[in-house]
Amino acid sequence: MITRFAPSPTGPLHLGHAYSAILAHDMARAAGGQFLLRIDDLDQSRARPEWEELIYEDLRWLGLSWDGLRRQSDHFDSYRDAIQTLADTGAVYPCRCSRADITAAASAPQEGVPEFGPDGRIYPGTCRDRAYSERTDTDALRYDLSKAIGTPSQMPTFTETGPAHEGTHKVTAEYLMSHVGDPILARPNLAASYHLSVVIDDAESHVTNVTRGKDLYEATYLQRFLQWKLSLTPPIYHHHRLIRDDAGKRLAKRDDARAIRTYRAEGASPQDIRHMVGL
Known part of the structure; x- marks a missing residue:
């Protein structure tokens, strides 16, 4: 362990x-x-x-x-290498939207669909048609989940041992599209996003068991998906109560x-x- x-x-x-x-x-x-x-x-x-x-x-x-x-x-180079691996699949695009832009574009959310997910406000896809080759130093990089998911029947699972969600859970295309949206892989001033960096950190450190607060449970679906696309061995998760x-x-x-x-x-x-x- x-x-x-x-x-x-x-x-x-x-x-x-x-x-x-x-x-x-x-x-x-x-x-x-x-x-x-x-x-x-x-x-x-x-x-x-x-x-x-x-x-x-x-x-x-x-x-x-x-x-x-x-x-x-x-380990910034490790994060950049991972982003390049995902970009080579054609599923990474540059995004110039500010938080205000995203808020304005998502001002009338569909009824019953959450506004926020583990990556913040769910991105409406404004820059999704931009090519990766168009990126500039002022752009964020996002992951096009609609391209990355591929065949939904082949989606990954993860094991949770925390008391609130104990069991095996499947990452579904429906959940990612409705509750996560296209996540940021890197911001203009950062080598990587939180979700991508921790996936690489845990893999390179050979972590077998991730122990953390239950407020990060929902993020596990996105992080497990990134592990799967990067061919990384998933850890077992234990999300504990909060103080x-x-x-x-x-x-x-x-x-x-x-x-x-x-x-x-x-x-x-x-x-x-x-x-x-x-x-």
Whole structure:
């Protein structure tokens, strides 16, 4: 078993991060496997060295150790190679639409069809007829799912062990087209999108079990599809419950009151943190 914890160095870790990291670490150790740490610093404009150092400090204070470290910023070439592989199939196109353009184009969504999916607002396909060769440095790159899907009967599956969705799930063409739309593979200022980068990261790190919050469960359908098109071995997924505040909202990095460093400064112990998150 090889699992991982993948925080972004854009703010302090909070109780939700502690729960996810401890859970993945404990699962790996119980199975005699490996626990990896990945620094998701894809967006270099927001990543800060001081936040990365705090990640290491907080995890060590929690009593966690890792068997390998990967930093996304060291692997931009891998992401570009994956995009080129998908582009060689003729299913990647450049997109010049801004968020405002997409919102305006999707201002009258079809009744019963969701407006948003794991890649944000579902793209209406405005630039779908543009050729990949027309791309410029100011374009995003999107994946034309209608071209990429091919024969729907050959779609992939994935295994989930989390309590909310335990079982084997099939990725369907209908779900991708109605709930995802053409996802972004890379933005003008980023080497790759989140969904593409994590697929490559997990494959290159030989991750066998992805442990993460249940808010990312819907994204698994898109990520599994990308794995399939890139001929990558899929991991087993475990989506766990989320740690929420007193009002029931999911914790965010801006909620410094629940940051691990705050509890450390107030004299809490690692065992106190485990108790707070139900471990």
